[in-house]
Amino acid sequence: MRKPLVLLLAAAALVSGGACGKRRAGGRPLVGVTLLTEAHVFYQDLKRGMQQAADSLGLDLQIVAGEWDLARQTSQVDNFINQRVDAIVVAPVNSNGIVSAIEEANRAKIPVFTADIASDGGAVVAHVASDNRQGGRLLGAYVAKRLGGGGNVVILDQPTVNSVRDRVAGFREALTAFPNIRVLASPAVERGIRDVAKQKMDNLLATGQKIDAVFGTNDDCALGALAAIQAAGRTGMIVVGYDATPEARTAIAQGTALVADAVQDPVTIGRRTIEAVAARLRGEPVPPVVPVPVGLVERDSLPR
């Protein structure tokens, strides 16, 4: 095996000589984007918003995704640095682990922007995201109102995701005003996927405890909980979710146990992010944090 490997390295060294420093045609700025995942409606919307803004502002985007793997996302940032992109946008896999990749881009003097999820360190020009704490408070207040100020609540949590930590913090904050509302359990739903959420909820229902409301920290969690409740034939419970995906909207409109959703605006987050990038590339000032407000969707606010 050794001889061919040496040959291979020699061949690679030989051909690479003249291939350095290619220049992009057309002179449009190139922005490297790495998302947490592409397998999620939220990020598909975010991506669409970015693409719309990029088209109207004359930027080229190269969009890839880490797919929940921090090492992979870091390698994608490395690739952007090697390609000498004009700006890098990261929707980090996690806030703590992305710092070194951002520092690497800082060293290469490429401006970095974060969308949806913030970084714990490194120099970031602007962070564009939903005000998740406000969204959590909105849902907490809504649940408290629906329960008449008393009852047992379950949170389907994702403690490793920062934006979810903010949602849950806001939710709990709103509930502190109601001493008769108790958070019964807050199991972690691995990767926030639906079948895991359903299993967690199945198990909670199986314990026979009285549960009045469930907060699904994303719509897969909420819909997983809804599936479990429907399968168990339980009534008199409400579920609230986060993101108001088309499926969740349908469930709300049909009058299921899923009664309300916090609605983020990923398309706007995507747009604002690329607008911030474009402003910075034109040399204009950009605020360090661009909050995008979160709203509430319930049955009455949906078209029938």
Added chain:
Amino acid sequence: MIRRYGVVFALLALCLVAALFVPGFLALGNLTTILLHVSVNAILALGMTFVIVTGGIDLSVGSLVGFAGVLTAAALTSTGTLDAVGVGGATLLALLVGTGTGAAVGAANGALTAYGRIAPFVVTLATMTIARGAARLVTGGVPIGFPAEGDPAFAQKSAALDALHAIGGGRIPVPGLERGFPMPALIMLALVAAGAFVLTRTRFGRYVYAIGGNEEAARLSGVPVQGVKLGAYAISGGCAGLAAILLVGQLKSGGPDAGLLYELNAIAAAVIGGASLLGGVGTAWGALVGALLIGVLNNGLDLLGVQSFWQEIAKGAIILFAVTFDVWTKRGGGDHHA
């Protein structure tokens, strides 16, 4: 020739295609970055090769990257250690904790397989789940690493992370190479060379092949089968520990979910590199070439901005292609101990 070096030709062909169609692929900076990106998988695949050659399998390495990684990060950034032994001492401790954890869990895998006579698939499936759970338990689900702003030990912790970053993400200045040569790639090449030496030039290595070729015959001819198996799993675990250290160093963070499903990438690399799950066949350099093949594919598709879903399909197709090619060229027997 084509039978023995088929994978190398496949890698060359893929590089050629990438060179023609992917702008920026052939830049020296990009080629060295590929080496950086494959280092973790290549080291895992190297350890995996030892196990696969004995006829076993090690599903625990991905979880072990997470578990050894969070312990490494914890040892590195604990205020207690930093106060007692300083940044240098904490770095050394982190290195010992990372490799030690990996090798210890690996040895436990080996002991249960060799002495407990439990199928390696089952043993390592169990330790895979235990190690992942332990990683999440130790951290409470939150990554350990980059200190929060306002942490009283911010400067010390940052210095410790920088020290490990020099190993896991450091670049050795090389004239003509703007960003330097990545340290983990150098470590990977050294480890693969060492692994190749052990497999082909030592008695232990010959025993590894003998067990995978025919365990009963090996036993009858006096090979200490159980001890050698334990050694192979310990090596695989130790490699996972080293990979964890490099990953924590590179990311300056030990996440409980780090290394998720890496065992499958490692098995893929080993198999693409010619290792046979039936045992007795496989090489250290093959594991590296297999990891490179996956790495070049990922890099090329990323540079083109291809959607990640297509990348997964492409990787699976390459595995199928490599194995089919292998079966096809080996049909008719001969030359098994390549």
